[in-house]
Amino acid sequence: MPDAVASLRALAELPGVPDRIAAAREACERLRWHEALRRRIPEASAESRVRGAQASAALEGATVPLDLVRDVMRGAAQWPLEPDPVERVARGVVQATAESEHVRSLVATAPLQALARLHVAAASGLVDDSRLGRPRVEGETCDELVDLGPAPSAAALRARLDGLVELLAAGSRGAQVPALVVAAVVHAEVATARPFVRGNAVVARAMERAVVQALGLDPTGVAVIEAGHAAQGGPAYLGALAAYGTGTREGVALWLEHCAAAVVAGAEQGEQVCDAVRAGRLT
Template sequence: MPDVDSSLFALGELPGIPEKIDAARAALTQLRWHEALRRRIPEAAAESRVRGAQASAALEGANIPVEVVRDVMRGAAQWPTDPDPVELVARGAVQATAESEHVRGLVGTAPLQALARLHVAAAGHLLETEQVGRPRRDEEGSAEFTDLGPAPAPAEVSARLDALSQVLTADPAVPALVVAAIAHAEVATVRPFLRGNGIVARALARAVVQARGLDPTGVAVLEAGHAAQGGPAYLGALAAYSTGSPQGLGLWLEHCADSLVAAARAGEQVCDAVRAGRLT
């Protein structure tokens, strides 16, 4: 990917995108000033991860009550010893969303290491040990996101991951929304792993918006922002991105910007619940 920084800056200047970026930044700045965040950021951020994990699982078709996710994430409950398929997917979403907090310092310095750690969290319980934390090899495919067409061959995956590393280490002046959106879409559409690509993509985006200072508190519920627009809209925007056209890229960036505005609203609901003591 020649001159990645210039390409990313250009994406941020596509028609209508600067205004969308400004709207998302304003929504997240407003969230940062919520009264509950004066002294209770860790509590609000933890609840954001709870709701984010629940929404990420739901986007995979694994609907599970937020109360169950909250109890698991705070250590008050454990997954069943014989989990069903829904619980297996939800467990991956919970673990990857939690891990996003620990890799945010790596996404801009050792991006492939961050990606591997997120995959271990998302799919370590679903795959053989030798298949976890590394890209697909040889004739390995991925049956995920089939609506986007066949997954790229493993030989192409390597080149795309190299390009993704350049995106994640781009100039700090590149809008964080652009970096997070492209990173998210690359993982989802390239499908570098056998399983868990969507969950990893959303956890990676969460880490990026924190690491790049767009949501430094980690209270915005990024995953709920995507879920708020509905699964078909999410897949449709990813499909538009996969065309590689300026129109398709712009549609995906618009979707991500609108998702961040919705994520900020969901974060405000978290803050209201924290302030009112409504979390159990």
């Protein structure tokens, strides 16, 4: 674990990154002190998950109305009995984003369990039940995120997952590692390692949301970080992930800066959520 802590601290000191980390932390602190969060955190965090799910679905190419996502997540509507391909993807994203609220207590102590639960939520109905909630095994491949290059083999994947467990253990509050760096690296590791046959980017974004909450950067869960990623555009998101995948200092710094910008934009949208909650504008 000391090596993991040192590695994370080194990433936090890459050129250009410290200022971005500080900006993200300040944006989340402003959000935390919003007047609406004195008494209405559950309402605001629920709306954040609604907007986060819609944005995450859009990054998967599944554009759905915000009102529909909101109604589904609050139980006022259901997906069609025979959803079309877009609706199936959106349904998985909505389920994974909702599940992020329930796995945040697991991300530091049982991260593989958290990943499994998020994948069951994200990929139900998209893959065979036998492939839900478990990493790929020998002979199974992943055709997602092809711009990042071929997915690691099952043998290499096991080592990557072991590293992810160590990473999250090192990123606990006592390690004094910026939560943004931990969340960003977790996001990128899940997306680039692609532990599942399908649904990896959805799980990665839901995991990032849970880690940001669990490590205290956005403890209320009101920042809409998925919208921050989407606001920069799908090509920029994939390009930043590909840069991380190179393993170079410059590539990793680019990804960390991208994630910091997503947190800043997500916190700003979180403030808009709070304004809407306080004004009673949510339907």
